[in-house]
Amino acid sequence: MRVALFIPCYVNQLYPSAAIATLELLQKLGVEVFYPAKQTCCGQPMANSGFEHLTQSCNDLFIENFTGYDYVVAPSASCVLHIKDHLHSHENEDAAREIRVRIFELVEFLTDVLKIEKLDAHFPHKVGMHQSCHGLRGLHLAQMSELVAPHFSKPQHLLNMVQGIEMISLDRTDECCGFGGLFCIAEEAVSVKMGKDRITDHTRNGAEYITSPDLSCLMHMEGILQRNNSKVKIIHIAEILNSSKVEI
Template identity: 65%
Template sequence: MNYSHLKIGLFIPCYVDQFYPQVGVATLELLEKLGCTVSFPLNQTCCGQPMANSGFEHLTKDCNNLFANSFSEFDYIVSPSGSCVLHIKEHLKLEDKPVEAKVIRKKVYELVEFITDVLKIDSIVANFPHKVGLHQGCHGQRGLHLAQMSELNAAPFSKPETLLRKVQGLELVELDRKDECCGFGGTFCVSEEAVSVKMGKDRVADHLRHHAEYITGSDMSCLLHLEGILKRKNSTVQVKHIAEILNNAI
């Protein structure tokens, strides 16, 4: 199906822009392959999440205004980051334009959520012949409901897992604790670094036990944390954002 009539704004978090620009490129290419017309507002910058998470949400006014000025014209706003999307969905405030803020909050989507719930894609033309472990980030799972929480007595589902199972050659490994937090937690990994590292090591160990060659997820922040632990272990296991895998052409 052709979605070229929709105006989609690509929202790239600062840590992706600075450390993993290939994820932004993969997100753009993937959306275009799926028939979308995508624009990248050049004036965008931090959405304000780090300040808000540190107790300084009252200082995010300029971030909020800049975000609105950059993205208000689009039909949808799509980002390869569950945590940043959840921040906008729940915390974007415009003092002089509360109605506009409400509209923006409703049209911002995380990439997997957008592909699954808006585009409703049935098939993905991609190839990734490797054993892959899926890390389901807390913001995506418990905030955006990209997957069911195992502590609930409810039917299981996972939107990222569903998409990955459409990729040719990809073997999804079964983890012991598939929705366990990696310990990154944004500013938590700075204020409680010892706890954060121990949680990350446990998360990595689960993937290593099941012989994953790659760890993927929809939040590069979590994967950054896990990648640091893997590198310190001199592990050959690599991290890849789900956009890179779904964009990996046959």
């Protein structure tokens, strides 16, 4: 299969190690990966600000870059959800619709398309799993705790294949971290308090690392951790799934 790798702008600029881990992991699993070099921001920040009507140039460029592949994969639940819900074209709606169907967040691609049941990964640390709101309630990567329904977690399913990892139990398994895109700017105090509460749940239960399919949430929590001089680190799930016996 021919897979196009979509690397969101903030991942490219701030967390290139997660992008590299995503590429290497897909290649290890036998996927033929392509990287459209002219890709830019998907337009999510503008849309979230109420200016979706100004994102058409972003949509057109996205369609130009990612048309013709079997799948599009990205290490960011929020950006994937934005494309699934908002990618449209006045001139080429068929192509837009095709991309909306074929774009996947990395975890759901590994579980739903490749149906991975074994990984050669080793990460001997205590890890807390943060369920991002976009991934949880938008892409349904895991079951929401407020529902009386059978439990499932696609990220947990993959992490269970990693040798040496110890997944900690959280008191509130899917509480929001408070990032919320522009919410952290418009409601800074509330956002920070939510982030501190989320971090406290992980640290109280012994986490050395906090992981997630969404680096935007991890970025928010990393800022709070660093300001508090905490030894707890953040790490994208792709970096764990791609890890070897050499500790990160």
